Amino acid sequence: MLRVFVWVFVGLVVLIVWLILGASKNEKQASGPKTSQLPKPSIKMLNRDGDAYEDEWHTYIAGLKHHISKYDIGGFTGYVVKDPHNEYDRNAMAVVSSIKQLGYIPAKELLDYIQWSNGAPMPCVGFIYVDDGQYRGRVKILRPCSEEFLQTEFSRYLQWVKDNYGNEYLPKTMSMRFDIE
Structure with missing residues (x-):
């Protein structure tokens, strides 16, 4: 009788420990990767005509696999904004959609990009696709010359995406999700 009691007791202890460890594992999986909420920036318009050669920056998006599905x-x-919470690079510039953070300006372009943008928040338009089983993304970042310039360049880029990849790659809505000064 004592043996049965000991085995039942040991079984209950093992079950409780298993349940506790399983619950903490599920909490970690549910929360996903550690991300911080970046503030919605205020974009300051330059109030001048935009030049497509000087006032836009094209690049791919780094770190997609850590942020998207x-x-x-x-x-x-x-928009593209400084990410002060990035533990790997204090100068990191995050690419953020109107919904969430997607990735970063690639490290090899970061210093040139910061010089081009003066480290200020910049509006962007882009797309994410799958190639050889890997997430890939492109982004066009615009100096905010005027609201008309932004709308025109956003529309041109999205038309290019539609022409080259199809309607399914177009965003459901095209909005500039930032405050304009």
Whole structure:
């Protein structure tokens, strides 16, 4: 009788420990990767005519695999802003859609980009796709010369995305999700 009691007791202890460890593992999986909420920037218009050669920056988006899922595939509008919470690079510039952070300006372009943008928040338009099983993304970042310039360049880029990749890559809405000064 004592043996049965000991085995039942040991079984209950093992079950409780297993339940506790399983619950903490599920909490970690549910929360996903550690991300911080970046503030919605205020974009200051330059109030001048934009020049497509001087006032836009094209690049790919680094670090997508840490921030996105298959539901993020397609076009987006958003902004590029400094990420002060990035533990790997204090100068990191995050690419953020109107919904969430997608990735970063690539490290090899970062210093040139910061010089071009003066480190200020900049509006952007881009798209995310899958190539050879990997998430890939492109982004066009614009100096905010005027609201008309931004709308025109956003529309041109999204038309290019539609022409080259199809309607399914277009964002559901095209909005400039930032405050304009």
